[in-house]
Amino acid sequence: MVLPFFGKKPAPAGSPAPRSRSGSGAVGASPAAARSRPVPRSETSTLDFTIAGGDLNRVLAQCADKVHVEEGVDEMAPPAEEAAILYANGGDDEARMVLEHALQTTVDDTTRFNLWSMLLDLLRLVGQRERFESLSLGFATEFERSPPAWQDLSANAARAGVEPKVQTINLSGHLGGQAAAQFAQLIQIGMRAGALRIDLSRLRSADNAGGDLLLRAVRGLRRAKIKLHLSGAAHLANVLAGLVTSGKRSDQTLWLLLLEVLQYTDQQERFEELAVDYAMTFEESPPSWEPPPAITASQTGAEAVDAALSRIYLLEGEIIGPNTEVLRKITAFAADRTKVEIDCSRLRRMDFVSAGTLFNIISQLHTQGRLVVLTGVNSMVAALMQVMGLHQVARIELRG
Template sequence: MVLPFFGKKPPPAGSSTPRSSARSPSGSSAAAARPGLPQPDRNETSSLDFTIAGGDIKRVLAQCADRVHVEEGVDEMSPPAEEAAILYANGAWNEARSVLEHALQTTGSSDARLGVWVMLLDLLRLTGQREQFDALSLAFATEFERSPPAWQDLSSQSARPMASKTPLVNLSGALSGQAAAQFAQLIQVGMRSGALRIDLTRLRSIDQAGAELLLRAVRGLRKARIRLSLVGAPHLVNLVSGQVVRGRADNKTQWLLLLEALQYTDQQERFEELAVDYAMTFEESPPSWEPPMVTESQTEAVEAVGMNDIFVLEGEVVGPNAEALRKLAAFANDRNKIEVDCGRLRRMDFVSAGNLFNIVSQLHSKGRLVVLKSVNSMVAALMQVMSLHEVARIELRG
């Protein structure tokens, strides 16, 4: 479902109509009214600068206003829900629970109470409090005459093993001998995982030393029986082809790299022709045709049906340099619809939520759709505080 549980609907992006509650990373109107309540850590958020293309969140929303589609049911948050979301984002779980429990004692609106209830039950699941969850589930069912969410222990989900995935290494720009350290790491990754994909599509050029690094890596991994695939092998063939000339006995490494790359493109006839040219040019036997375990055509087929079309956010995404968000930006680079599985995402702090807003806003301004799937209600509430629901579709987990 799509955030169906908070008070009034917000005005469209870019509207001058004020929102009913203050949007501040350091607290909410409810916090100001109750001085005794623990406050979120102001130092963590006071210096944040959530900017994109030279502007802030409001400016971005104004620029996107004509393209924003707010899902029906995405409503304005009650102050306690907003406050609890901020506290949870700062890691203050007990304080967030206190705010939600107090809200149930003072809130009369049925819609607002439902939102608070859903957040409280989800918070208990996220912190592994089964006994308290069972007790409150009965009260929820009695009040709303509907089944509560099913119990799931979400407190340790970040430790659950993910499905095995083939590591992907991207090579880009000008490949030269300066990449020796990176190639050493590349080989280690392949040896540890037993499989490796090397994306060559962003390479612009390759010199003698770079060709030597790539050739040694590919041959070494193949000899070690690592399941290696070269994404963009035809692009590598085109790059290197101009560096080899029949009858000219130079650039031998490029010759050998070209013969190696051709085996990843299923072009055996072209390989055999080049092998003859190699033998005549260097007066020695050429490499034999030994197709790899995964060729270019097989790589494309695997990608088309694999899980690579869904990006996974999991665990706790915190801090200004969250690696997961950089990977998300790269993942979304060439997609029109970006689906993000948040089923194992436990918590996100304000810094990361601001960075996520920047990424999603850029994609939205280009007409791309971002769908954040299976988001727990505590993180979803923070996303709404950050106005992410105005530039992306947020779907709650059950």
């Protein structure tokens, strides 16, 4: 689901956070609201905020001629802005009160749906299952559709469900046929653990016998549904590319290994070109493009910058305070990509300063002509991103 494009301009740096105010959508209370006593709304404090590296409005102005804005779309409802900022600042209960009160006084269908989505996501983020299930019935009745499924997205649940680290196997030097015993052990490790990381970045050459061992191992683990991460896949692809020649019917195993390894990178266009060359050279159908499921950075134990060797950059947990190094590494990850996909499905919270840093980074990528897609964003963080104007320089897709 792509985040609605509200066209809301963010506040200038250093301006006060939005306060609660009555909008045109809040015409009157519903019958249910009339029976409920409104919950007092909390006033947000004034935030002294400046984006690292420059003024937000100046950067937005630079990007304005490169951004497509949908016409006729309403601004974000003020209570949604207020709740997003309260949540970003750690005010879980205050954000919930604002959303619940807004639902008692707002009648516009689109606004109500967005407020409901934020409230239900908030309850999942703080782990309040009973309240979530109680309110889900009201959502289903009002919109005649199934509410989002319960998921405990709280910090406690995340700590309890930490994925086990995956063992890394390092390959180096020349990839030859003498390593058969080691590859048999490699396969056993992967089968036993259910996941495996193979570091290929130190391989310098390969022959058909060694290529056959690695190809059989990778294909066998894939068929067994073992999660496999090939770190340094792009490096090995470059090594193999120097060993095969289009039109020369030799080293077929190395051709097939090259096609396999490329599927662990984001170089689909290069894969497709090579597949055509393979078909013409060997007069047979090449393998199809089937990227495998990726192991997360938290499982591999690798730092986020190492994710530049995979297809998706991962943001997770809570990104708050001055430590924004994980955000700054996005620039390195995006260096050789025209489409930059950032997985936010495990991102619970982001504060105002971090959101500003993220905007600054993504706006620079946008001016370079790169498409940035933020996937799996929860509704509370997505609303903050809209307040900051991130929807003007990136595509934001909400989590289900």
